[in-house]
Amino acid sequence: ExxxxxxxxxxxxxKRQSVAFWCNPISGHATLYWYQQILGQGPKLLIQFQNNGxxxxxxxxxxxxxxxxxxxxxxxxxxxxxxxxxSAVYLCASSLGGxxxxxxxxxxxxxxxxx
Amino acid sequence: GxxxxxxxxxxxxxxxxxxxxxxxxxxxxxxxxxxxxxxxxKGPQFIIDIRSNMDKRQGQRVTVLLNKTVKHLSLQIxxxxxxxxxxxxxxxxxxxxxxxxxxxxxxxxIP
Numbered sequence: 001e002x003x004x005x006x007x008x009x010x011x012x013x014x015k016r017q018s019v020a021f022w023c024n025p026i027s028g029h030a031t032l033y034w035y036q037q038i039l040g041q042g043p044k045l046l047i048q049f050q051n052n053g054x055x056x057x058x059x060x061x062x063x064x065x066x067x068x069x070x071x072x073x074x075x076x077x078x079x080x081x082x083x084x085x086x087s088a089v090y091l092c093a094s095s096l097g098g099x100x101x102x103x104x105x106x107x108x109x110x111x112x113x114x115x
Numbered sequence: 116g117x118x119x120x121x122x123x124x125x126x127x128x129x130x131x132x133x134x135x136x137x138x139x140x141x142x143x144x145x146x147x148x149x150x151x152x153x154x155x156x157k158g159p160q161f162i163i164d165i166r167s168n169m170d171k172r173q174g175q176r177v178t179v180l181l182n183k184t185v186k187h188l189s190l191q192i193x194x195x196x197x198x199x200x201x202x203x204x205x206x207x208x209x210x211x212x213x214x215x216x217x218x219x220x221x222x223x224x225i226p
Contacts, residue, residue, distance in 0.1 A: 042204050043159065
């Protein structure tokens with residue numbers, strides 16, 4: 001099966017600019033996650049979708065970050081305006097979800113550098 | 116060799132030796148745990164998982180042990196190979212299918 005696709009792979013922007021990341025999950029996966037991974041740390045959950053609804057966005061800095069999954073498939077994550085501390089790898093993951101034990105499958109991420 | 120999580124985030128082992136990577140998780144209500152391997156420039160890759168009603172699960176060259184009493188998870192890699200060099204993360208699932216990750220352990224295999 002095709003894996004989780006993310007684009008772009010790399011992005012360099014100046015602080016206060018905006019940026020958007022795109023994710024296409026594995027076909028049939030109802031649950032989609034966005035994680036932020038700062039260098040040397042584990043992935044930190046930003047937001048979780050179940051189909052096109054938000055399940056958990058408690059750790060999303062909502063003053064500058066937004067995410068959507070309008071049709072319950074692809075998702076975009078946006079940062080506006082970016083700060084230096086947003087430099088990180090943004091990982092998208094998907095899973096079958098539901099009540100079963102379904103692991104997350106990750107894309108290779110978008111590496112964001114804010115200068 | 117053995118890693119004790121946050122205090123020893125790096126582990127070096129000789130090729131062919133066994134590796135043990137440890138992880139302390141935070142939520143006693145977590146019911147599902149996963150070990151991931153992350154190579155440079157790639158996303159985390161699934162290795163093995165275990166449900167909270169089990170205390171041991173074996174895969175190919177890997178074994179996961181779960182001790183719920185002390186909220187501890189370990190990953191054992193048998194006959195470690197150079198291709199096993201990577202950062203290893205444990206993840207715990209809390210209610211609502213939210214997965215939280217540890218800080219990771221960097222494994223270096225010395226040929």
